[in-house]
Amino acid sequence: MASWRVVVTQRNFDAQTREHLAAHGCNVVEAELPAGQADADLDEDTLAHLLQGAAGWIVGHAHVTDRLLARLPALQVIARRGVGYERVDTQAVARHGKVATIAIGGNDACVSDHALGLMLAVAHRLREGQQRLETGSWAIPLGSDLYRKTVGVVGLGRIGRGVVQRLRGFECRVQVCSPRVDAAWAKSQGVDVVALTQLLETSDIVTLHAPLTPDTRFLIDAAALARMKPNGILVNTARGGLVEDRHLLAALEAGRLQGAGLDVFVSESDPAYAEVTRALVARPDVVATPHAGASTREALDRTNRIAAESVLAVLEGRAPRPECVVADGRNTHEKNQGRLAA
Known part of the structure; x- marks a missing residue:
């Protein structure tokens, strides 16, 4: 042999x-x-x-x-x-x-699960609730449902499709944006195929599942974030670099979003963003994990x-x-x- x-x-x-x-x-x-x-x-x-x-x-x-x-x-x-x-x-x-x-x-299944977990954690403000208990406070941070919300899924590979299937259990209205969408599959799942601008403007939660390419780098920048609903939630379990983390931090600091669930960061490939990552992770309205969605x-x-x-x-x-x-x-x-x- x-x-x-x-x-x-x-x-x-x-x-x-x-x-x-x-x-x-x-x-x-x-x-x-x-x-x-x-x-x-x-x-x-x-x-x-x-x-x-x-x-x-x-x-x-x-x-x-x-x-x-x-x-x-x-x-x-x-x-x-x-x-x-x-x-x-x-x-x-x-x-x-x-x-x-x-x-x-x-790892399709576990990343899909992770994305749902981040949606729920941010929507229900789980981090803030635990932080309050740790200081002895039982004050309840008022969260929001995932149930029957409009969720925009950007990217429809295996993980994106897994997220769509899981969201059906929450009776969500799901809309998707992807360069290649199987129309028969979309119809069978009851999802709407829309342009990115419409998805950003009408989704309560935006979850990213696109590959990182020159065309998708900083897909979510200041202009895209400004299109999102004032109490919108952004989830990224795909790749650092899809989101311009400096712009996301600015939007959160300005109170433009309810929060973000982040498993990936620009700083993973660009050390110049290390301070931005630290600032994001320190925020009570951000639930962060160390690129652990597939682990x-x-x-x-x-x-x-x-x-x-x-x-x-x-x-x-x-x-x-x-x-x-x-x-x-x-x-x-x-x-x-x-x-x-x-």
Whole structure:
């Protein structure tokens, strides 16, 4: 049986998936990260050292760059344990003849749950209630229902659709905005398809589930926030960078919104926003979590297994699930090598 070195630079890699890889000829090496550090904090030299000789890499949020890939000739496949891949240079992956995959279908349910949890927590002012009890006060902060509210869902991938389905249990009126909407699906779910401006102006809660691209960066800025209802709630469990956090902080400080539920922040990729994040997190009308929406035990086990199956498929010469592949340069690279040899 072949023996491939597979490096995992993400925490919480379960024993069952590790054993599954080992049973298929993989020598699994888990990076030992200092407490409080993620693979996104590792510099290029550290990553290159960890990955020397590796055929497979199961990665969290590290930047996968052209320069790093050039230092890793043995690497065949980069499998993200997650679904966002804005930190993966997919063109460089293809150019170097490698494959990059994402773990589609592993964390949809828990992120959808997390979004609903943030909606409820902000609407019912749970943070403020606990803060008052901690000071000995039983004064009740008056919240609002999720029941029968109008909720605007921006982005209709797996997570967005999961949120729509969950909102049916609260008898919400749901309206969606997405570049691609299956009209039959929308009709079956009883949702309205609207433009972003209408969604912002008429929704009691706006929840974001779009990918971060050059077109969606700062999709929610001062102008968009000004369109929202005065007591509106903004929820972002998608990507930091969809919301201009400075503008959101200003809107909250001005009393323009009831509050916000945030799992992601611009400061995750731009340290210049660190003070803005601290100011947002300190506010009683903000319920914040540390990019934890996809991190339940069950979801991590699922995404570990999907990432591992993608790694095995590439190493064994098979095709990974098509929906998981975001870059595949194997054929192009082989053709280029053939031309060079000729």
